[in-house]
Amino acid sequence: MVIITQEIIKQFHTLMEEIDEPLKNTFKNIHQGYPTETLVRFLKARDGNVAKAHQMLVDSLNWRIQNGIDKILAKPIIPADLYRAVRDSQLVGMSGYSKEGLPIIAVGVGLSTYDKASIHYYIQSHIQMNEYRDRVILPSATKQYGRHISTCVKILDMTGLKLSALNQIKLLTAISTIDDLNYPEKTDTYYIVNVPYIFSACWKVVRPLLQERTRKKVQVLAGSGRDELLKIMDYSSLPHFCKREGSGSSRHSRNGTNDDCFSLDHAFHQQLYSYVKHQAELMEPTTPIKQGSFHVDFPEPNPADAKIAETLQSEFQRLGIQNGLSNSPDNVNISID
Structure with missing residues (x-):
C-alpha cells in the first residue's frame, strides 16, 4: 500500500509552482479549489513517485490545452436526435448519491452498442460527463454534505454481454486510457452486477492483470446486487437495473420512464x-451552434491496458470456439491497434 506523506506532497507542490501560466490555469479546472487533494490522486496513480506523478499531471494539462478540454462543456452534441441516439447506445447515467454523498454512476456495459454515431461523439460524450461530474456534480455534493467529495461509485451492469463486445474493445480501450491518464482515482468502488457466464470466465483471466489498487476497488455482486447496494445507498438511488430482487436486467427494466437513468429523458441527462x-x-x-463532433486525440494505451485488451479478445474468441460459435456473427475478429 502506497503511503503519501506530507513531505512527498510538499515536493509535488514545489514542482507545480514552476509550471507555465497556461498549465496553472487549466489546473484550476481540475482541482476546483482542492489542489492538494488533486496532487494526491496523481501520486496514488504513480505509486507515490513524485517525478512520475508530476510528469503525468503535466502531460494531462498539456492534453487539456491541446484538445480544448476546458471548453468541452460548451460544445453540445446536436441535433438533439443525434444526442438521443448516443444516449441510447452509450448507456451511462447518474442515479443518485450514496449515503456518504458520493455520486452513483451507472454503466450499461452489456447492452451498450456504440453503433449510432462516430467514435468521436462517444469520446466527446464520455469526457463531457467526466467534466460535468468534476466541475458541477462533485463541487455541489461537497457543498451539500459539508466535506470534500472527489470520487464517485460506479455500478457496471453486465446484462446482455456477448461476444460482439469485441467490436467495442478499441473504443473502450481509448476511453479507459483517457480516464487512466487524465482522471485518475476518481472512482471509489466498482460494483459489477447481473453477471453472465461470459463475464465470469473473462474476469478470471483479467483480474490478475489489474493493478492491486484497482482490484481492491472491484466487487462482483450476486444477481442485481440490490441487497448489498442498499447497505450504501437508499432505494431511490439504485439504478433501474438493480431494483429487481433477483437477477435484474436493464433490457427488461428500461421502460421509457424517468426511472431509466440511461435515458436522455432522465433528470441527470436533461x-x-x-x-x-x-x-x-x-x-x-x-x-x-454548429453541428459536428469534438475531436480529441486518443492517447496510446499503456502496455498494461493493451495486455488486458488482448487477453479479453483472446478469451472471448476461445469462448466462442468452445461453444461452437466460430461462425457466429458475434464472434468477430478485430484489431485493437
Whole structure:
C-alpha cells in the first residue's frame, strides 16, 4: 500500500509552482479549489513517485490545452436526435448519491452498442460527463454534505454481454486510457452486477492483470446486487437495473420512464444537456451552434491496458470456439491497434 506523506506532497507542490501560466490555469479546472487533494490522486496513480506523478499531471494539462478540454462543456452534441441516439447506445447515467454523498454512476456495459454515431461523439460524450461530474456534480455534493467529495461509485451492469463486445474493445480501450491518464482515482468502488457466464470466465483471466489498487476497488455482486447496494445507498438511488430482487436486467427494466437513468429523458441527462447548451450560448451568444463532433486525440494505451485488451479478445474468441460459435456473427475478429 502506497503511503503519501506530507513531505512527498510538499515536493509535488514545489514542482507545480514552476509550471507555465497556461498549465496553472487549466489546473484550476481540475482541482476546483482542492489542489492538494488533486496532487494526491496523481501520486496514488504513480505509486507515490513524485517525478512520475508530476510528469503525468503535466502531460494531462498539456492534453487539456491541446484538445480544448476546458471548453468541452460548451460544445453540445446536436441535433438533439443525434444526442438521443448516443444516449441510447452509450448507456451511462447518474442515479443518485450514496449515503456518504458520493455520486452513483451507472454503466450499461452489456447492452451498450456504440453503433449510432462516430467514435468521436462517444469520446466527446464520455469526457463531457467526466467534466460535468468534476466541475458541477462533485463541487455541489461537497457543498451539500459539508466535506470534500472527489470520487464517485460506479455500478457496471453486465446484462446482455456477448461476444460482439469485441467490436467495442478499441473504443473502450481509448476511453479507459483517457480516464487512466487524465482522471485518475476518481472512482471509489466498482460494483459489477447481473453477471453472465461470459463475464465470469473473462474476469478470471483479467483480474490478475489489474493493478492491486484497482482490484481492491472491484466487487462482483450476486444477481442485481440490490441487497448489498442498499447497505450504501437508499432505494431511490439504485439504478433501474438493480431494483429487481433477483437477477435484474436493464433490457427488461428500461421502460421509457424517468426511472431509466440511461435515458436522455432522465433528470441527470436533461440537466447536463441544458447546462452544455447554456455554456455554449454564454461563450458565443450571437453565433449559431454548429453541428459536428469534438475531436480529441486518443492517447496510446499503456502496455498494461493493451495486455488486458488482448487477453479479453483472446478469451472471448476461445469462448466462442468452445461453444461452437466460430461462425457466429458475434464472434468477430478485430484489431485493437
